[in-house]
Amino acid sequence: MGESANPKNVIELDHISKTYGDFVAVHDANFSIATGEFFAMLGPSGCGKTTTLKMIAGFEQPTSGRVMLDGVDVSSVPPYKRNVNTVFQQYALFPHMTVFDNVAFGPRSKKIDEKKIRTSVMEMLEIVRLSDFAARKPTQLSGGQQQRVALARALVNYPSALLLDEPLAALDLKLREAMQIELKRIQREVGISFIFVTHDQGEALTMSDRIAVMSQGHVEQIGTPEEIYRTPSSLFVAGFIGSANLLPGTVESRDGDYLVVRLRVGAIVRASATGTAFSVGDKVSVMLRPERIKPAATVEVQGRGIEGLLTDLVFQGATARLIVRLDDGTEMTCLADSSATMPQIALGRRIAITWDSDCGFVLNGWPDKAGANTTDIDHIESTL
């Protein structure tokens, strides 16, 4: 970032912050979004993701820092002069206008020739598959259709970037999944950068090229879904993205690319680490994704397993969910192939959980609550 704008970047946020009185909504967000990228801003409510979006759209002005659009500083440019468009959370369709007039609203603002407007509006309705509904009023449409009208209304202007504020939140689960695919299709078709805000990590992982995970106004991590999933930069990211077993411990020694960690529960395990340099004695946590660990009768390789009591076994179709209580009471979740059951693995039996050495990932610090984040209802709710 900085002064030299990268022509490949549609949007550059140059150290922007937003404060309301004492409350810091966004603190020093500094990242850029490339042309044609599907970019997600993910975080729990109140993390500052919507504020960031509004600063890009122009509905809010940053307290400090700059918003660059196509290489131009637009920090103090009003929304109607910015070449970005927004799909609002509740769609904000104009109730007194037909679908056609809604979509034509932007081009008409720009005073484009009505004939051209007609063509491009119908073209866009074609893309969102609503050509037959042009004469309807928004209230006569279903939620998914309204959503697509909102998309068409924004995309018909061919903006540099499309901003979507929780675009799928108002839809039910099935429709949401279908729309995720539909959104991806449309994005590929029009080739415009999509920046969307969501609190749903599944949605973000499914759709995005890159994700910015935000918490309490800070950008915690930016990366591809895989990076963020595999190598979260913090306990927060680890816990927020997918489910994770977080086991607190201290660094015992270094072993090549791996760290040897003595867990608080007693076991000594090996786990990989990137980025942060750890030294012996640091307080760390080992993250184990439930689907990467396997149940076994005993720990066969030293440092690649831990033992505990199997307290619950839930058949889920392709997988089975195992809850294992460790000796200090910490609960771990394990997702196992449901066809690979063993007679030794039964409720109430003492079993082992094992993993390959590159499965464990070391994170700085200890979690508020050790073990699986999927068993803590309060935690789950806080991420919604």
Add this chain to the structure above:
Amino acid sequence: MNDRPMSRNMTRRQFLARSGALGAVGISLPALLAACGGSDSAGGAASTTVSFDNWPLYIDPTEDSALGTVDRFAEATGITMNYTEGYNDNNEYFAKIQPLLGNGKTIEADIIAPTFWMAGRLISLGWAEKLPLADIPNMANITDGFVNPPWDPTGEYSMPWQAGMAGIAYNIDVTGRELNSVEELFNPEFKGKIGMLTEMRDTIGLIAMGLGIDPSTIASFDDAAPAFEKLAKAKADGQIRQFTGNDYTDDLVSGNFAACIGWSGDVLQLGKDSPNIRFVIPEEGGTRWADVMMLPKGVKNSANAAKWMNFCFDPVQAALITQYVQYLSPVKGVREELAKINPELADNQLLFPDDATSARLRAFATLTEDVEAKFDEEFSAITGA
């Protein structure tokens, strides 16, 4: 005529004038209920009550430990008077009692206080009860002019309450000079700052006198037509600011009116607090009027009503009333009694006009029903309301 207050407390006085205005738009519910609430219970000889519906601030109230006439009456006779102030406008009051008296029902009040011409109408409609004259020995004290007056030629139906004069009231701060002619009301100098009364007989009567027409001799509409024409032209020209009831006093004091037609007692009172308010019987002459006491048809307590009238015609009592209301008393000997308690008032020309002044006053003629209808219609067409 309207309320004739006598209170040094201007705010109270104005408040009451305003209440009058509220009543004027026809929402005076209690008064309406009072007028409609005729009860059927026969009074009987032993009744110790009587009711009197009068104009506002038209009697001395009990204040500062001095008993008012109503209480003195109760003390002297043991009769409790239910004294109400339901009158605001003769026509309006008539509209309220008409459906009852016209249908042979009775009204609540035993004594009502119409102005002389309205008294004439009520008598001719047969809506008045004869007075038990034998029970009113003090009627001997009534001034000659009020004995068998034109509106009640046989003197069997009405007794005078108070009388007064209409002339020109003006605010010298606004006019900048003394006025002495009816013609001044039509002076372009005061365009849009002239007030006229909704009381047809005072407004038309005074204009007629300005034109040299004697209102006491008017018998047909043609006789008064020039006065109507003059008024209509003045209204069309924007000379007249408003037609008002008693609330002309507010506009006069505030300076909205430079001059208007007004009533002697009001202006006498206003003059005390606002020396810039003047009253004059114009050189062309002024009108004279009287409000009377009458018994509506079917009255219940006529004997007690007679006692009340008798009480009021005692010069001592009458003087106390006059001291408060400051209108012309129809009772002989009031001036002498007043001289004892308030010598200044006893010498006032507006309370006790001398013969020369009296000679310049005229009462509006009694109109036949058809003529009156024509007058009212034409007057209403001009006042526009």
Add this chain to the structure above:
Amino acid sequence: MTTAVTASRRISTNADRVGLGAMLVAAVCLIALGARWVSGPAASVLLLVLALVLIGVLVLALRGGPEARRLLAPYGLLKPGMLWLALFFLAPVWSLLRISLSTKPSRFSVDYNFTWAFENYSNAFKDFGTQFQHAFVYAAIATVLTVLIGYPLAYVIAFRGGRYKNILLGMVVIPFFTSYLIRTIAWSTILADRGFVVRTFDAVGLVQVLEWLHIMDNGKLLNTPAAVIGGLTYNFLPFMLLPIYVSLEKIDTNLVDAAGDLYSSAARAFRKVVLPLSVPGVFAGTLLTFIPAAGDFVNAQFLGNPNTTMIGNSIQDQFLKQNNYPVASAMSAVLMFSIASLVLIYTKIFGTEDLA
């Protein structure tokens, strides 16, 4: 009700007929009583019929089982409103129309003879044409002014009021807790010739300008057409402001953001989005303002002069002072019908069927 038992078998199918019939009979009875078509013993008979019909339906409903009750319930619920309307609207309107076509046998008569006296109507037009004109012109101007003043005010409160919204609305509404008359009379003090307003205008030299604009006349602000219109505007402002406020308040602010997002300046966003969506409020406010303003007499009485009288003043005068009920009724009827037709035309032109 000896027929009740046999009737109860059929009422499931006949419930509509029974319910509707009973309601109509009851309504006609009430109109007849209210409009005094009958009097004396006949009225007692009618009252008895009314009571029997109401009790009869009640008995039918109680004995007819749940199905009958369910079918009759809507009529039962409608009845208070319908009967109220019959007694306090239809009956008076009937009486009004009847009296408006009557003549009085003599001036102070309390009776009216129904004589198809259409001349009452021609007289109303002939004698009070100016007052009708004043009423409609003043009310129309006042309505336009209330829109011009009320709309921006409602807009600011709805969109910029924030947490002071209720306080601001309260400040608009609270003065109107005082009596209508008192407020109007207060204006006559405020606008008096030697009052604060006129003196201030005089001091800053505004008087000449206002005289040139015909707002002031000969140094007067009070007792001018402008004062009457101003009084109407002031007194009916809340009736305009509140419906507009409600319709503005309902508008999702995201819509305004969306319009801005779609390249509309604030002005265009207002014109294309906010204004159309608030039209129902303006429409309702216009009706709530114009209709009572056209029939108003208080403002003209206290703030006007003899050349600004409105039809309301004339009707009041004819009713309460001249005792001329026939002409007064004819004038009321004309006022009622002309307002009704104006409203109909207005609704046809500007009525918004899909925005409620």
